[in-house]
Amino acid sequence: MASIKITPEPTIRRLPKYVHLLTILKHKGVKSVSSTMIAESLELDSTLVRKDIEATGIVGRPKTGFLVDKLIMALREHLNWNNEDDAFLIGAGSLGAAILGYKGFRECGLNIVAAFDNNPAKIGTVIKNVPVLDYTKLEEHCRRMHIHIGIITVPAPVAQQTADALIRGGVRAIWNFSPTQIATPQWVVVEYAQLTMSLAVLKRKLRETELTDNSIQETK
């Protein structure tokens, strides 16, 4: 039995930053790179970067470090970006349409082949080259096309039933843009896109810096 090494989530989140940096370096003509160089450019600890890179299984050479091309390939392979997955998006509202129009996801191995909605005015239309189909056919289409990834951009109250339909259709991974906590069988991967949480961090930190400034002025 092949052993599967589970990569820690914080590591996975850093790997795309490395790919992005290395791609820039490649375009600048840089041929080889060390984990220390990457660490300095991204203001990260160099031991952390070395361990992250080791997780991909690539082995660097003494002094020269890693060939940029090979390191990009190893990172992309580990992130499963070289292997394109077809996905369905459910909820063709403003957020859904945005995701359909964002070209960056294709680069990360995600190909959205159809969108679903329950609004008769939207069904049969095409948004950003992606056809919008009838929500009632979701489960059937998932099964027929062997879709493994569902992207949920429906309003919060219907997020759970959307997830249920996807799972009945055989979907194994859900990217959830709704703020709803979704209950799923243990073998389904759920990742929350967390836009609201990200905004919450921004707003709270801004408030904390404002409060700090005020208290500094008060002490003057």
Place this chain on the structure above:
Amino acid sequence: MASIKITPEPTIRRLPKYVHLLTILKHKGVKSVSSTMIAESLELDSTLVRKDIEATGIVGRPKTGFLVDKLIMALREHLNWNNEDDAFLIGAGSLGAAILGYKGFRECGLNIVAAFDNNPAKIGTVIKNVPVLDYTKLEEHCRRMHIHIGIITVPAPVAQQTADALIRGGVRAIWNFSPTQIATPQWVVVEYAQLTMSLAVLKRKLRETELTDNSIQETK
């Protein structure tokens, strides 16, 4: 001098989930709630939830716990959602337009008052009720309107110069949707929206479950 308690980032990221759950409970007519009930609904550790709620400064009552209304208010206040911040968005492409059209951010105290772009075909147009202005006027408008939050949705290569213009204009918090690591003075808050990182986690975990399934079949 007033002491400012810095809320840990993982706590901040959980608070919006509490607000969401409590809002549902409120609509169902629930009047009071305990941290244990919240913990069970969201499948979190109840000590963790109690500590998160304590960070807002609200004090529960023995037996009854918290009044739902007051807890929502305390959470929103701590998240700085009751205090609406005006923001500029830079880069009126497909991702930018999506963010302009997403109504959920207003609920979190973010009001996008203008977008900026360098494309003459876009300047002067209105997207989702938000006017698109000339990028070369960004710094001047930031200063004149006392804008403190900038949302960056420009292509990666111009993200740094966009951030520089925002900071010269007096912006103190940047919500960065580009994959570029941005260099800023220490007093500027930068939050990465991390859509690509979120997708990376989803794809990698899906791959790990697939590998696990295959190895189980191999051992049969």
